[in-house]
Amino acid sequence: MENLDSNNSSSPDGISSVTNDTSQPKSSLAPVGSIPRHSAQETLAFVIIYIVLSLLVILGNSLVIIAFTRNSKLRTATNLFFVSLAVSDLFVGAISIPCWMYILLYDLNHPSPVPSAFNLQFRQVYTFLDVSSALISIAHLTVISIERNIAISKPLRHRVMPRWYYYAAIAGTWVYGLSIAGIFLSDFKHVMWRKYRGLLNTIAGFILPLLIIICMYANIYKNVRLFNIRRRSYSISSLQRKAHHERTTAKTVLIVTSFFVAAWLPFFTLSMLFMFCPREHLPQGMALLHLLDFVKLLHYSNSVINPVVYSYRILEVRNTLMRIVAPCLVQTPISSARSLPIPLAVQRSPCIRTNLLHSFSRGRGVGSNCNHQDVNV
Numbered sequence: 001m002e003n004l005d006s007n008n009s010s011s012p013d014g015i016s017s018v019t020n021d022t023s024q025p026k027s028s029l030a031p032v033g034s035i036p037r038h039s040a041q042e043t044l045a046f047v048i049i050y051i052v053l054s055l056l057v058i059l060g061n062s063l064v065i066i067a068f069t070r071n072s073k074l075r076t077a078t079n080l081f082f083v084s085l086a087v088s089d090l091f092v093g094a095i096s097i098p099c100w101m102y103i104l105l106y107d108l109n110h111p112s113p114v115p116s117a118f119n120l121q122f123r124q125v126y127t128f129l130d131v132s133s134a135l136i137s138i139a140h141l142t143v144i145s146i147e148r149n150i151a152i153s154k155p156l157r158h159r160v161m162p163r164w165y166y167y168a169a170i171a172g173t174w175v176y177g178l179s180i181a182g183i184f185l186s187d188f189k190h191v192m193w194r195k196y197r198g199l200l201n202t203i204a205g206f207i208l209p210l211l212i213i214i215c216m217y218a219n220i221y222k223n224v225r226l227f228n229i230r231r232r233s234y235s236i237s238s239l240q241r242k243a244h245h246e247r248t249t250a251k252t253v254l255i256v257t258s259f260f261v262a263a264w265l266p267f268f269t270l271s272m273l274f275m276f277c278p279r280e281h282l283p284q285g286m287a288l289l290h291l292l293d294f295v296k297l298l299h300y301s302n303s304v305i306n307p308v309v310y311s312y313r314i315l316e317v318r319n320t321l322m323r324i325v326a327p328c329l330v331q332t333p334i335s336s337a338r339s340l341p342i343p344l345a346v347q348r349s350p351c352i353r354t355n356l357l358h359s360f361s362r363g364r365g366v367g368s369n370c371n372h373q374d375v376n377v
Contacts, residue, residue, distance in 0.1 A: 038289070043104055046293065050101050053300060057093025060307030061086040067320040074316055077166045078147060078249060082310060084170045085140045089303035092133050097300055099126040128181050134264060134299070135205040136177030141257045142209040143169045145216035148250040153223045180204050198275050206268045213257055220250055252313040256306055263302035266295050 038046065064086045068074045103126065147169070151158040184201045224247055270291070273282060283291055311318045 038104065046104055047101055049297070050097050050104075050300070053297075053304060054093045054097040054101075057089060057097065057300075057303045060304055061090040061093065063321055063324065064307045064310055064317070065090070066324060067317055070324070071316060071320040074314075074320065077161070077163055078144075078151070080166050080170060081140055081144045081147070084173070085137060085306065088133060088136045088140065089306055091129070092300065092303040096126070096129050096133055099129065100296065100300075124185060128185055131184055131201065131205070132177045132181035134177075134267075135180050136173055137260060137302075138205060138209045138264075139173035139176045140170075141253065141260060142212050143173055144253050145213045145220075145257070148253055149216040149219050152220050152247065152250060177205075196275075198271055202268050202271055206264065210261065217250075217254060224250075248313070252309065255313065256309050259305045259309065260302055263299045263305075267299050270295060 065083060068079060068083045068086075099122075103123070147158075147166075150161075180201065184197055282288065311321055
């Protein structure tokens with residue numbers, strides 16, 4: 001948490017300078033004793049929380065990716081965006097959250113007056129991954145909203161769109177997020193750039209995409225209302241089913257977008273406050289530290305929400321996940337099966353009892369060399 005007690009009236013890079021700053025010269029670092037730190041108990045609690053969160057993010061998004069790869073019905077052009085978004089969230093759980101735990105354990109609680117070259121490089125890599133993950137996610141949601149708008153407002157054009165359009169759009173989201181994150185970390189040796197590069201990150205990574213999403217969903221809402229007025233005149237039931245499917249998918253994307261905005265809005269709001277408000281008007285000391293803890297935990301939690309939304313909203317995803325997970329939960333070991341009570345009818349029939357035990361021992365179905373006979377219970 002460098003520059004927490006900086007003498008400047010405002011933070012040069014927004015909230016990122018408080019949590020992730022790597023560009024400040026060593027001479028500008030505040031004295032070690034003036035920087036509030038987590039206690040050992042707080043650090044242990046946060047590490048446990050982040051370990052659980054990381055495992056949930058990895059498990060949930062891995063299951064979503066497996067479901068889309070195993071079920072051919074899910075391998076639609078639109079669902080390619082969801083798979084790509086799940087890959088982005090998977091990187092958050094596998095890389096970004098563990099990096100933040102490292103910072104909590106070593107960088108924050110074992111500070112040195114002069115940070116080592118490794119710490120500076122590590123924090124720079126972490127900042128790049130942390131910023132790019134948010135930008136890639138919002139870019140995905142923006143592209144999906146555009147695709148949903150085309151699907152509902154121009155259904156005929158949407159049905160003939162080639163698959164490579166989707167691959168190009170997915171590649172564009174990743175290039176966009178990585179490029180803006182790289183520009184954010186670039187140091188052009190200019191005072192104004194270092195002061196307002198956080199503003200560029202907020203506009204390009206949150207405000208502009210959010211405006212596009214709002215415009216897209218406003219147009220979707222208008223077209224859905226128009227369709228509801230005219231749908232009685234449609235005699236083709238398949239067209240109505242297709243329109244219902246497109247609206248359901250659009251609603252799912254809207255829910256995912258709403259959770260994203262709720263998770264990241266505090267981060268970007270604090271970033272603007274740190275950039276333009278005098279430091280004395282902002283929380284200080286441990287209050288600021290706990291506020292930043294809440295913001296970090298909130299936006300990392302967003303990566304575990306998306307698989308839950310997919311499973312709840314998309315029936316085919318839920319059924320596929322059940323087929324993947326159910327065998328691991330309901331399998332009965334052979335040793336347990338042997339301990340089950342034998343029905344009375346089986347006990348009275350030596351032939352059935354012998355074949356049943358034979359099937360347990362060899363893992364085969366019940367075969368019989370005896371003639372079938374009725375057993376009176």
